[in-house]
Amino acid sequence: MSAELLLQSIQNHISLSETDVLALGKSFRARKLRKKHFILQEGEVLNHAIFVTQGCLRSYSVDKNGFEHILQFAPPGWWISDMKSFKRQEPATLYIDAIEDSEILMISKADLDQLYLAIPKLEHFFRVLAENALITFQHRLIDNLSLPAKDRYANFCSTYPTLIQLLPQKYVASYIGVTPEFLSKMLHQSARKS
Amino acid sequence: MSAELLLQSIQNHISLSETDVLALGKSFRARKLRKKHFILQEGEVLNHAIFVTQGCLRSYSVDKNGFEHILQFAPPGWWISDMKSFKRQEPATLYIDAIEDSEILMISKADLDQLYLAIPKLEHFFRVLAENALITFQHRLIDNLSLPAKDRYANFCSTYPTLIQLLPQKYVASYIGVTPEFLSKMLHQSARKS
DNA sequence: CGGTCTCTTGACGGAGTTCAAAGCTAGTGG
DNA sequence: CCACTAGCTTTGAACTCCGTCAAGAGACCG
Numbered sequence: 047m048s049a050e051l052l053l054q055s056i057q058n059h060i061s062l063s064e065t066d067v068l069a070l071g072k073s074f075r076a077r078k079l080r081k082k083h084f085i086l087q088e089g090e091v092l093n094h095a096i097f098v099t100q101g102c103l104r105s106y107s108v109d110k111n112g113f114e115h116i117l118q119f120a121p122p123g124w125w126i127s128d129m130k131s132f133k134r135q136e137p138a139t140l141y142i143d144a145i146e147d148s149e150i151l152m153i154s155k156a157d158l159d160q161l162y163l164a165i166p167k168l169e170h171f172f173r174v175l176a177e178n179a180l181i182t183f184q185h186r187l188i189d190n191l192s193l194p195a196k197d198r199y200a201n202f203c204s205t206y207p208t209l210i211q212l213l214p215q216k217y218v219a220s221y222i223g224v225t226p227e228f229l230s231k232m233l234h235q236s237a238r239k240s
Numbered sequence: 241m242s243a244e245l246l247l248q249s250i251q252n253h254i255s256l257s258e259t260d261v262l263a264l265g266k267s268f269r270a271r272k273l274r275k276k277h278f279i280l281q282e283g284e285v286l287n288h289a290i291f292v293t294q295g296c297l298r299s300y301s302v303d304k305n306g307f308e309h310i311l312q313f314a315p316p317g318w319w320i321s322d323m324k325s326f327k328r329q330e331p332a333t334l335y336i337d338a339i340e341d342s343e344i345l346m347i348s349k350a351d352l353d354q355l356y357l358a359i360p361k362l363e364h365f366f367r368v369l370a371e372n373a374l375i376t377f378q379h380r381l382i383d384n385l386s387l388p389a390k391d392r393y394a395n396f397c398s399t400y401p402t403l404i405q406l407l408p409q410k411y412v413a414s415y416i417g418v419t420p421e422f423l424s425k426m427l428h429q430s431a432r433k434s
Numbered sequence: 435c436g437g438t439c440t441c442t443t444g445a446c447g448g449a450g451t452t453c454a455a456a457g458c459t460a461g462t463g464g
Numbered sequence: 465c466c467a468c469t470a471g472c473t474t475t476g477a478a479c480t481c482c483g484t485c486a487a488g489a490g491a492c493c494g
Contacts, residue, residue, distance in 0.1 A: 109386035117378060130375045139382075162364070169363035170356075176370035181324045183377045184311060188333075190384050191417045192303035194449070214472065223385045228450055230474055389482075408440065422482055424442055435494105442489075451480075458473070464466095 048076050048099045051123055052151055059174055060167040069164055073157040079103070079144040086142040092131040094152040098124050101148025102212065105140045106220065116221040119145070119209055125175065145213070190223055196232060198222040242270050242293045245317055246345055253368055254361040263358050267351040273297070273338040280336040286325040288346040292318050295342025296406065299334045300414065310415040313339070313403055319369065339407070384417055390426060392416040 049071060056062065062070070079085065079101070086092050088108065096103070098120045105126055106116040117140065120126035131138035132155060153161075162168055189198055199222055203210050210218065219229035243265060250256065256264070273279065273295070280286050282302065290297070292314045299320055300310040311334065314320035325332035326349060347355075356362055383392055393416055397404050404412065413423035 107382050107386065113386065115382055115385040117382065129371060129378065133371060133375070166360055166363070169360070169367050173363050173367035173370055176367060176374055177323060177327060180370055180374045180377065181327070183374065183381060184323065187377060187381050187384065188301050188309055188311065190381065191309040192301065192307065216472070225451060226473075227452080227475085231476095232450095234474080410440070419483060420441075421443085421484085425444095425482095428442080438491105438493085440489100440491075443487090445485095447482105447484075449480105449482085452478085454476090456474085458471100460469100460471085462467100462469085464468105 048149055049074060049151065051099050052097050055123055056168075056171055059171050062165075062167075066165050066167075069161065073161055074151045074153050077150055077152055079148045079150060081144050081146050081148075084141065084143045085150075086128060086131070086138050086140065088139060088141060089137045090131075091135055092128050092138050092142075093135065093155050095132060095155070095158055096120075096126050096142070097151040097153075098122050098126065099149045099151060102145040102209075103142055103148060103150070104145055104217065105142045107140050114220050115223070116217060119206070119213070119217075119221070121209060145217070195222060195224045195228065199229070199232065242343055243268060243345065245293050246291050249317055250362075250365055253365050256359075256361075260359050260361075263355065267355055268345045268347050271344055271346060273342045273344055275338050275340050275342075278335060278337045279344075280322060280325070280332050280334065282333060282335060283331045284325075285329055286322050286332050286336075287329065287349050289326060289349070289352055290314075290320050290336070291345040291347075292316050292320065293343045293345060296339040296403075297336060297342060297344070298339055298411065299336045301334050308414050309417070310411060313400070313407070313411075313415070315403060339411070389416060389418045389422065393423070393426065 052074065053062070053067060053070070056070075074097075076099075085094075085096060085103065086105075099122055101122070103120040103126050104116055105118045105120075105128065106114045108114055118126055126142060128138040128140040128142065130136065131140070135155065189201060193201070199218070202218060202222055215229055215233075216226040219226045222229075224232075246268065247256070247261060247264070250264075268291075270293075279288075279290060279297065280299075293316055295316070297314040297320050298310055299312045299314075299322065300308045302308055312320055320336060322332040322334040322336065324330065325334070329349065383395055387395070393412070396412060396416055409423055409427075410420040413420045416423075418426075
């Protein structure tokens with residue numbers, strides 16, 4: 047069953063009673079998502095939190111020149127959202143779509159707010175989740191401010207060794223903040239040098 | 241009393257009983273911090289969470305070339321930390337110091353963990369805090385990936401209009417991710433053009 | 435005042451971009 | 465199962481934003 051991964055990842059941090067598990071089961075809805083299909087587009091309000099059980103999603107913004115900037119990849123076991131849109135129920139600035147055929151679990155904002163009341167421990171779980179995400183993004187920001195593209199690429203490879211196999215290079219380029227052309231040149235040059 | 245600001249900002253999100261307030265009062269310790277004095281240096285373990293009541297602090301990293309990259313400014317009412325070091329009690333990668341003479345409230349990790357048990361609502365408060373911080377950093381990362389320096393500077397000015405008065409330009413440069421020299425040229429050129 | 439720190443200015447250099455074109459890969463439909 | 469197309473990757477030349485280095489001018493503090 048697809049909720050296994052979700053329960054497991056929650057129970058890594060808090061213990062759940064049978065009633066809790068039931069309540070969780072009722073609140074989440076499973077869904078399949080085909081490659082390149084959207085969960086969210088700019089301007090829409092995101093009213094579901096999304097947990098990935100299979101495949102891989104991404105969130106990204108599109109700037110005024112039409113360039114995509116990937117904020118996050120979400121392989122199985124990860125959450126993905128436009129936090130601002132979800133939390134405050136306002137129009138999104140991000141897009142979320144599937145990189146490959148995927149399966150996700152969704153919970154509406156209303157249901158999640160209910161769950162926080164029914165299972166107060168969930169506050170703890172999502173606090174820890176948010177704090178870890180914060181650590182990750184702060185680290186990435188520092189990387190972007192202090193490292194040249196080559197080092198950012200190396201960091202990406204060592205942090206997400208499994209993702210690198212799966213992703214088209216232009217997505218990696220977008221994530222580390224360079225153009226696909228430059229990443230291509232960079233990789234071929236460093237191959238020549240070493 | 242200096243704890244007013246803290247209680248107020250907590251009570252914006254959750255309601256506190258008198259017992260809660262007392263427990264909070266006992267756990268926090270007030271401290272003054274002189275300009276340029278450190279709360280944390282790279283390699284130390286941060287074992288206090290810090291809430292600013294007066295003045296202004298900053299957190300930053302120093303790269304291998306000795307350049308500072310400012311992660312956050314913390315005027316009164318803000319929290320500041322090296323989240324990774326605090327949460328996991330491991331050596332810090334950041335520095336935290338005072339930009340001007342300041343006053344802060346500190347709580348040890350042990351005491352905070354106690355408070356989470358004594359006042360479960362605090363989980364909610366800090367979850368919301370972490371989620372808001374996450375939103376901010378995601379937005380800033382997108383800005384750094386998609387906007388040229390001039391636009392990042394404009395965004396900074398409109399987001400932190402009061403801070404801009406107070407900060408030396410080289411700190412702003414470091415925050416938006418350019419050299420002090422380049423920021424200086426940028427400002428004088430755009431003055432000429434408009 | 436004298437020294438340190440910040441800001442300014444200029445010439446030069448380099449990391450990364452842009453634009454364009456060609457080769458390659460993979461999905462898609464007939 | 466092949467043919468065709470669309471999207472991904474590569475490559476090169478010109479260009480730009482921003483960094484580096486260096487030197488001088490203010491500004492602030494003891």
